[in-house]
Structures are given as C-alpha cells and as structure tokens.
Amino acid sequence: MRPILRLLDGELRERIISEGRDLVCNLGVEIHNQRAVSLLVDHGARFDAARGRVFLTQESIDTALASAAGSFTLYDSHGDDAVHLGGDAVNFVPGSSAIAILDSATGESRSPTSADYVRYARLCSAMRHIASQSTAMVPSDVHERISDSYRLYLSLMTCEKPVITGTFSSEAFAIMRDLLVTIRGSREALAGKPLAVFTCCPLSPLKWSDVTSQNLLDCAAHSIPVEIVPMPLAGFTAPVTLVGTLVQHTAEALSGLVMSQLANPGTPVLYGGSSAVFDVRYETTPMGDVGTMMIACACNEIGKALGLPTQAYIGLSDAKLLDAQAGLESSMGATLAALSGINSISGPGMLDFESCFSLEKLVLDNEICGMTGRLVDGVVAKEDFPSRRRFEELLAEQHLLISDHTRRYLREEIYFPGPTINRANLARWAEEGSSTLGARAAAEVVRLLGEYEPTRLDHDTRQELKARMERAAAAHGMDRLPVIE
Amino acid sequence: MKLLEELAQSLERGDSQAAADSTRGAIELGLPAQRILDDGLIAGMAVVGRRFKAHEIFLPDVLLAAKAMYAGLALLKPLMIEQAVATQGKVVIGTVQGDLHDIGKNLVGIMLEGAGFEVLDLGTDVAPETFVDTAVREGARIIGLSALLTTTMPVMRKVVEAVEKRGLRPEIRVIVGGAPLSAAYAAEIGASAYCFDGISAVETVREMLGVER
C-alpha cells in the first residue's frame, strides 16, 4: 500500500471546490489583459468594464477541466522521459528564483553570479532524488532585462534535467521559447516532448496582471506546460482559516486554468500553489509554517479531485543558515508533500522565505527527498511469507547478513543516505574529524562538482543557444556574456 | 489631561467608537486641534508602535489602532484646517515600474499613516517621473520606493537620478525597501535610506522630517 496523507474529507473538499467556482462565476476575476478578457468573453463570460471584472461560466470551467491533461511527462534535453506528473507520483525540484546565495565560505548571503549559477546547475545534475532542475537563482552579473532568459540558458547548457522556470516580463517569453525550440529542433517537437514548465502567478485576491495573463496565453499558444501558482496569504490577502484560503486558492487556480484551456485546449497545466499563512508578528510569509504546509497538501487534494496533476512550494525553510530550523522545516514539508502525492514539489535548496539558495542545503535536501522516496514506497512483502523458513535460517546462522534474501533486498528495503548524514558511532565520528553537518555538506558539494559530466548537447546546438543568448544580451547593450571557466 | 489620555488609550485598544467619542469630547471642550492631535491621536499611536516593535502586540492590533485614529482624525480635520494645523508631512510611496508586488509597500503605507503622516500611494508599476512629479505637486519631502524583484530594483536608481536632475536634492529624499534591497544597495544608488520593515520606515521618516517622539 502506498501511504497517503489526507486532510480533507470528501464533503469538505467538494464544498471548497463549489465555493471556489461560485467566486469566479459570481464575484468575478479582475483581468488586466485585453486578449485574455476577449477570449473569455468569446466563450460566454460576462465582462463588467466599469469594475474590470470578468465573470466566468460554470460551463467554461467544466470544459476546461475536461480538456486539461490528467497527467503529462517532461523530457530531458536529450529527449529521454524524465518526470511523470500525475497520479500520486512524487518528483522534487529545487526552489525557484532566489535573490541571494548563501556563500558557504563566508557564511553570508550575497548576490549570485553566473559562476554560482553554473555550479548550482552542475550540482543539480548529480542530485539523484531531485528529478527536475529549476531556474533557481537570478544571476546579478547580466543586464536585469535578460536575467530570466539567461538563467534558462545557463541551465540548458549545464544540466539535462527538465526545467521549471518563468518570466519576469512579457518580452522574455520569446527568447526563452526559442532556447527551448533550439534544443528540440522545432516547435512541434517541443510540444511533443515538453522540456520546461513556466510558473504563472495570479495576484491575490482574484486578479491576473497583464504580464502573467500574457505569459499564460503565450505558453498555451505553444503547448508549453504551465504551473498556476496562486499565493493567497492566510489572514492577510485571504481569510485566516485554512478553508477560506483554500476556497480562494481554488478560485484563482481555476480562473487560470480556464484561460489556458480556452487559449489552447489540452495545454498541460499543473494545479500549483505557494499559499502561506501571514506571520503578523514579523510581516513575513513563512514557508516553514505548519499551516502553510497544510494548505499545500490540501490544495493537492483539490487539484487531484479536479483531475489535474499538482505542484506546490513546500519543503523549504525560513531559516537564514543551514541550521536545525532549516532541517526541521524542510524535512517536515517534504515528508508531508510526499505522503500527499504532490507531483512536483518545489523547495529543495531554499532558505529565507524563497529568497536565498544554498548549494549545501540542496545536498542535504536531496537526502531528505531520498528518505521520503523510501517512505512512499511503503511496507511491502518481499518473499516474506511464509516466514518460518527464513527464521530457521536465522536461528541456524545467528545472523542474516549474507543471506540471499538480504542481498536481494538490502538496497531496496534500506535507504542509505550519502555522506552528509552521519551515521558513525561517536568514536569514529571523532576520529574522522568531528565534522558538522555544514562541513559535510560543503565537502559533498565539492566532491560532486568534481565529478560533473557535461551535457550531451551537440556542438551546433550549444553554439546556436549561445548565439541566441548573445543576441538577446546585445539588445541590452551587453557585448558579451560573462565568461565561466 | 484625562480626556486626551483616554483618547490615546482608545487607540491602544483599537476602539474606533471610543476614539471618536473622546475626540468629539475634546473638541467640545474647546481644546486646540494641535493638542488633540499630539497628545491624543499621535501619542496613542506612538505607544502602539513601541509595543508592536517589542512584539507585545501584532500587526492587526496596529491596523485596528490606525483605524481608530482615523475615526478621531476625521472629526478633527475641519478644525485642523480652520486652525491651520500642519500635518507631520507627506510621503509619496509606490512600487517601481515593472513590479507588481505591493503587500510590503501597502503595509509601510499603513504604518506611516498610523504614525500621522499623510501618505500618497501611487500603487504598483509606477514610472520614475510619476514619483517625482507627484512629490513636487503635493509638496512631499519623502519618496518611498518598493521593489521585490532583482530585475526591477534598478528602476530605483532612475528615481534618485530624476530627483537629482531636477535639482530637488536634498529637499526630497528617497527611501527604499523590499526583499532584494539592502543598505549597501541603497547607498550605491544614492538613496537616503533603506528600511527593512514598516516600523523602521516610520522611524526613518520621523528622523528625516524632524518629527519628535
């Protein structure tokens, strides 16, 4: 049996969905994009121009739910299938778009550079339990107008895993799309084998900006998958109760789903979220809060009930350093998320309310992800019955260390973490240098970077990606891209 | 004066009805508007601000107090105009061009208003010139800029440059905030201050405008 966590009973879940639907149909959604509004109106929505609100119809929601894919697959840059999004499949992806990097040499957070980004992407290739990469940081040594497309460029050049990404402006979309098409060879090939997911965030409450609606339509036009990531903040821009926030979240996500599906039925959509409670003491949006995690898990149940694959920001921490708070918040979130069956879990590597990325934390989180993988594999009988014969063997040999059964199932049954997690006895740990977790993680980062293998992108593709990026940079007065060893 | 103390306390309790009643009482007693403002409304909000900073009370308590203050202020306004009582000063705030994050900016606005400043909130995605034009038109001496994206924080430099180019420094000062900002970045672009939250914004603005308390 696959262990499953459930927070909502069927009745409550259906009520939340119907209340969410009621909001989009009868309270309306504010949409600041003419094309999106026209599209909705053409499909029966009512537009109140004075208030700028669009009132969807129940039918359009049903149509969108019927056309959206119940599951889809992401393929790596080599074209191999890499990530299945659907059912209760669990996949992890590093948190996105950090403003800063925690520099392990100084213990301080600072602006990330292109070199940091490349180190991250190389490390990401080595993360066995993290299936996708994300555009995890925003390099500060290129013009800000290309910083969204440039990080996708670095990711594609460095790591083969599928990419969770997003734009900061409407103009970046075309560049990013062209980078992806360059890898696949054509728009059709990209649509057939998706390589990236774009994050689109509505504004709470019940509002879509021009940029984000445009991004949603642009992705739909190319069948590029999107994750719709509402961020109602409980007690601030949403009701303080988890149920109230879930109603709002449902409404915001459904409005995005309808826009995307009307624009191009069948566009792959992840039912996502990054809702949080609002900490009124510190004016912050804690991702390590248990209520925040409960919202993420409950949203997954709602998304699944609607027949959609899911995403959530969970398994990250608000700690500023790689300390015990970082470990406890990340592992609690990752565990709950995996037990819930969230399909794409965005979080590993992230600290400080999604602001700061740490390579050492990525390595630690990779272990957490590995452990949750074992957890969801569950308790399964493997040649265990009838039992008497095995116990006869045990009584005869006094141990089962080299029994056939042990050798067959050892690595399946017991998850062995990497060197970041210390399992030596005290004396051995002392003899080996009394290392801290931080030191072990830092050493592991160095070791894994030393083992990095370049991607299998061919020479021509690399050259074309570079040429495209250089042209985009030149348009903003940069005559060359930062040089990375 | 007991009535003004009661007025201040009504703000601490977030009791709008009591704040309105006490303000009305003070006006009927013929107290000068300046005194009702300073020793009643602003004194009450100062206590609220101190307790918030000390983590004794939370944000919603501050917002309730601010709401109570407005209940009093609404009654006092006509008298203030009649007696030519100056407000503590005006602050123009907004989120810079290309950026739609407004939660932090809104909170800062609420805290500044609660501390007795007049806040002109230009919303999100605001062009550099609009900040400067508004400050000049309204006679505001402080412009508060918010940015949450590393891609939009360079717009702040443009606002500082626009202030400079129009020869408005040092009369108009620019203060900045938002997750990607830092004191070092503020200094680099020539902004007058960086603030990491609403309370520090209030303290900074008070200091800049020479407001006591």
Ligand code: B12
């Ligand atoms: C909530 C949120 C959103 C909401 C915003 C809702 C709204 N109405 O504001 C939504 C979902 C819409 C959103 C959208 C996006 N977001 Co956003 N968002 C956040 C999040 C999680 C919290 C921000 C917040 O409100 N915090 C709570 C408030 C109270 O804190 P605050 O803003 O810092 O403000 C305080 C202080 O900074 C200071 N302050 C702030 N302003 C000012 C101004 C002055 C004058 C002063 C004195 C002080 C001051 O005082 C405030 C009160 O304490 C941050 C994460 C983070 N670490 O900040 C990401 C974050 C800022 N977002 C991010 C991104 C990438 C985006 C998107 C581009 C995503 C996408 N692809 O669609 C879009 C941007 C669209 C656009 N063009 O603006 C990134 C930025 C990355 C980067 N390197 O720049 C972050 C860091 C998250 C991440 N890692 O991905 N986002």
